[in-house]
Amino acid sequence: MRTALTELVGVRHPIVQTGMGWVSGPRLVTATARAGALGILASATMTPDQLRSAVREVRSRTDAPFGVNLRADAGDARERVRIIVEEGVRVASFALAPSKELIAELKDGGVVVVPSVGARRHAEKVAAWGADAVIVQGGEGGGHTGDVATTVLLPQVADAVDIPVIAAGGFHDGRGLVAALAYGAAGVAMGTRFLLTSDSTVPDAVKARYLAATAKDITLTRAVDGLPHRMLRTEMVAELEGAGRLRSLATAVRRASRFRRISGLGWPGMVRDGLALRHGKELTWSQVLLAANTPMLLRAAMVEGRTDVGIMASGQVAALIQDLPSVGELVSRLMTEAERTLATLSTGSGPPGAESSPPRATSGPPGDESSPSGA
Known part of the structure; x- marks a missing residue:
C-alpha cells in the first residue's frame, strides 16, 4: 500500500x-x-x-x-x-x-x-x-x-x-x-x-492489566504532573488524585530523588525540565517535580512491573x-x-x-x- x-x-x-x-x-x-x-x-x-x-x-x-x-x-x-x-x-x-x-x-x-x-x-x-x-x-x-x-x-x-x-x-x-x-x-x-x-x-503482569482494562478503566487526569495525561486508572493515580498539596509534594520529592540517582540529572536540571513542561500553565511545586520525573513513574510499571506504584500511559483503544x-x-x-x-x-x-x-x-x-x- x-x-x-x-x-x-x-x-x-x-x-x-x-x-x-x-x-x-x-x-x-x-x-x-x-x-x-x-x-x-x-x-x-x-x-x-x-x-x-x-x-x-x-x-x-x-x-x-x-x-x-x-x-x-x-x-x-x-x-x-x-x-x-x-x-x-x-x-x-x-x-x-x-x-x-x-x-x-x-x-x-x-x-x-x-x-x-x-x-x-x-x-x-x-x-x-x-x-x-x-x-x-x-x-x-x-x-x-x-x-x-x-x-x-x-x-x-x-x-x-x-x-x-x-x-x-x-x-x-x-x-x-x-x-x-x-x-x-x-x-x-x-x-x-x-x-x-x-x-x-513490558512485563507480562503489566500487559495483563492493559488487556483486562475496559473503557471505564482508562482515565484522563491532571493529578500526575498538572497536564492532561491519559492512562490506566491505578492505585498510584487514585493516590495522587486524592492527595493534598503537602502529601503530593512529599511523594514528588521522594520519587524525584530516585529518578535523579538513575538519570544522573541534578536537582536544578530536574526543576528546569519540569518547568519546561508547564506550557504556560500554573503548576504546584509537586507537579513541577512530578513533571520532571514522570519517566520514573512510567519506569516503575513498564520496566519493574510495579503496577501499584507506577503509572501506565494508555490510549482508550486498550479497551478493544x-x-x-x-x-x-x-x-x-x-x-x-x-x-x-x-x-x-x-x-x-x-x-x-x-x-x-x-x-x-x-x-x-x-x-x-x-x-x-x-x-
Missing part, C-alpha cells in the same frame, strides 16, 4: 510505532522495522550514550528505516540531534514542536522531521518551518494528549497543511487505517497496540485489544484487514451508485491528486 508516508520514509506499510518511554527500545523497533512499518526509538529515557548504543543495536539487526523520538525542550536536544545525524537515522520525531533551528539542522543532515501535534495551528507552524510530515494525535491517544477527538482534529489538519499527515489516537486495526486514509491521512501511528505485542519488553501478537503478525493482520475493508467498500456494500473501483487514496506516488495526505 503506497502512500505519501511510505514514499517519504521508505517503509512498506503506512504504519508507525510511536516512541514510548521505557517501551520503544531496540527490540520493539527492530521488530517493527523488519515487519515493514516505521519503528521509533524513545530517547527521552536514555542518556546520549545509551541513545547512540540503541541506534547502533537496531542498525546491526536490520537495514530497514527507523526513527528516534526526541524531546524538543530537553537541555541536550542539540547533542541528540547530532547523534541522529552522525548515525544516519532516517526519521526524527518530536513529542513537542521543535524549533525552526532544530528542524533545519536535521534536514541539513538528511533526516526526515516528523513532529507530533495536537492542534491545527501547531501543524501549520511546523509545516511552515520545514517539517516533512506531522503526527496528529487526537484526545483518544495515550500519555499527554489534548481534548479534541481524532475524528475532528485529523480532517482539520489534513485540510490545513500540504505535508503528509499521520493519524494517531484510537487506532489498532485495518479498519482504522482505512478510515484514516479516508480522512486524508497518509498512515496511522499506534502506541498502545504495539506495547501490547509479544515483542514489547484482547491479544498479544508478535509485531510481524500484527502488521500483517492489520494490512490484510485494510485490504479486505477496501475490497468490501469497492464491491457494492457502499451507497447506491458508488464507484466500483478501490478508493484512489490507497495508491499513487506522493504529490499526485490521489495521495492520502493531499501532499
Whole structure:
C-alpha cells in the first residue's frame, strides 16, 4: 500500500510505532522495522550514550528505516540531534514542536522531521518551518494528549497543511487505517497496540492489566504532573488524585530523588525540565517535580512491573485489544484487514451508485491528486 508516508520514509506499510518511554527500545523497533512499518526509538529515557548504543543495536539487526523520538525542550536536544545525524537515522520525531533551528539542522543532515501535534495551528507552524510530515494525535491517544477527538482534529489538519499527515489516537486495526486514509491521512501511528505485542519488553503482569482494562478503566487526569495525561486508572493515580498539596509534594520529592540517582540529572536540571513542561500553565511545586520525573513513574510499571506504584500511559483503544501478537503478525493482520475493508467498500456494500473501483487514496506516488495526505 503506497502512500505519501511510505514514499517519504521508505517503509512498506503506512504504519508507525510511536516512541514510548521505557517501551520503544531496540527490540520493539527492530521488530517493527523488519515487519515493514516505521519503528521509533524513545530517547527521552536514555542518556546520549545509551541513545547512540540503541541506534547502533537496531542498525546491526536490520537495514530497514527507523526513527528516534526526541524531546524538543530537553537541555541536550542539540547533542541528540547530532547523534541522529552522525548515525544516519532516517526519521526524527518530536513529542513537542521543535524549533525552526532544530528542524533545519536535521534536514541539513538528511533526516526526515516528523513532529507530533495536537492542534491545527501547531501543524501549520511546523509545516511552515520545514517539517516533512506531522503526527496528529487526537484526545483518544495515550500519555499527554489534548481534548479534541481524532475524528475532528485529523480532517482539520489534513485540510490545513500540504505535508503528509499521520493519524494517531484510537487506532489498532485495518479498519482504522482505512478510515484514516479516508480522512486524508497518509498512515496511522499506534502506541498502545504495539506495547501490547509479544515483542514489547513490558512485563507480562503489566500487559495483563492493559488487556483486562475496559473503557471505564482508562482515565484522563491532571493529578500526575498538572497536564492532561491519559492512562490506566491505578492505585498510584487514585493516590495522587486524592492527595493534598503537602502529601503530593512529599511523594514528588521522594520519587524525584530516585529518578535523579538513575538519570544522573541534578536537582536544578530536574526543576528546569519540569518547568519546561508547564506550557504556560500554573503548576504546584509537586507537579513541577512530578513533571520532571514522570519517566520514573512510567519506569516503575513498564520496566519493574510495579503496577501499584507506577503509572501506565494508555490510549482508550486498550479497551478493544484482547491479544498479544508478535509485531510481524500484527502488521500483517492489520494490512490484510485494510485490504479486505477496501475490497468490501469497492464491491457494492457502499451507497447506491458508488464507484466500483478501490478508493484512489490507497495508491499513487506522493504529490499526485490521489495521495492520502493531499501532499
